[in-house]
Amino acid sequence: MYKLLIVDDEAEIRNGISQYFPWHEIGFEVVDQCENGKQALQYIDNHAVDVVLCDIKMPIMSGLELAKLLYDRKSSIKILFLSGYRDFEYAKQALAYDVKNYIVKPTKFDELFKIFSELKVELDEASPNLGAELSSQLTFNEKVIAEIKSYVEENLHVATLEEAARRVHMNSYYVSKYFKEKTGQKFSDFIVSMKMEKASELLMDIHYKTYEVSEMVGYTNAKNFTRTFKKYYGKSPREFRNSQESNDYR
Numbered sequence: 001m002y003k004l005l006i007v008d009d010e011a012e013i014r015n016g017i018s019q020y021f022p023w024h025e026i027g028f029e030v031v032d033q034c035e036n037g038k039q040a041l042q043y044i045d046n047h048a049v050d051v052v053l054c055d056i057k058m059p060i061m062s063g064l065e066l067a068k069l070l071y072d073r074k075s076s077i078k079i080l081f082l083s084g085y086r087d088f089e090y091a092k093q094a095l096a097y098d099v100k101n102y103i104v105k106p107t108k109f110d111e112l113f114k115i116f117s118e119l120k121v122e123l124d125e126a127s128p129n130l131g132a133e134l135s136s137q138l139t140f141n142e143k144v145i146a147e148i149k150s151y152v153e154e155n156l157h158v159a160t161l162e163e164a165a166r167r168v169h170m171n172s173y174y175v176s177k178y179f180k181e182k183t184g185q186k187f188s189d190f191i192v193s194m195k196m197e198k199a200s201e202l203l204m205d206i207h208y209k210t211y212e213v214s215e216m217v218g219y220t221n222a223k224n225f226t227r228t229f230k231k232y233y234g235k236s237p238r239e240f241r242n243s244q245e246s247n248d249y250r
Contacts, residue, residue: 064093
């Protein structure tokens with residue numbers, strides 16, 4: 001994971017970018033947040049940092065001043081500017097200090113994803129540990145999917161995409177796409193399949209009525225449960241239970 005430092009004088013923006021973008025998925029770890037360039041420089045002097053995503057206009061020390069200091073030091077840290085200022089002069093100065101990109105607020109998810117995915121490739125190409133990094137990324141993906149599935153299994157009757165996303169610190173819209181890409185199955189279809197398989201187990205116990213099974217797997221409306229179950233198994237819950245009982249007597 002490449003270490004990313006986020007610098008912005010607005011706490012809401014810092015927190016939003018840190019928490020609601022899937023940094024881990026594209027190979028970055030947010031190591032800390034700072035509210036101005038001076039704080040960022042102090043952090044950099046005492047910790048390893050690969051990339052700085054930094055606002056341009058900040059009190060005490062601006063993003064441009066920070067970029068110039070790092071440039072003068074011949075630092076290998078990659079800097080990307082984040083700003084609401086569409087001023088060409090700022091962009092020109094950013095280029096002078098070898099800033100990698102200039103992102104205009106408000107940030108767009110797809111733009112951020114594209115820019116940092118491309119930066120990841122660039123960093124990988126310059127890294128002697130590329131193979132190890134790719135193996136690590138694979139392990140990370142497996143862990144994320146396992147965590148999502150574990151959450152659903154443990155909270156089947158109340159499981160939601162939003163809560164699954166919170167568990168893995170990702171944006172819910174992205175988790176939906178991510179889960180489909182990594183498993184070949186939609187998140188919503190996965191939940192339905194888990195609910196139906198659990199329901200089929202519960203129906204084997206004659207002590208449970210159909211509406212009780214329905215509630216246990218998260219359906220407050222028994223008719224909706226019956227409709228979904230029949231679509232999944234080709235039999236209604238009653239027919240499924242009867243067919244299992246018939247098999248037991250053979």
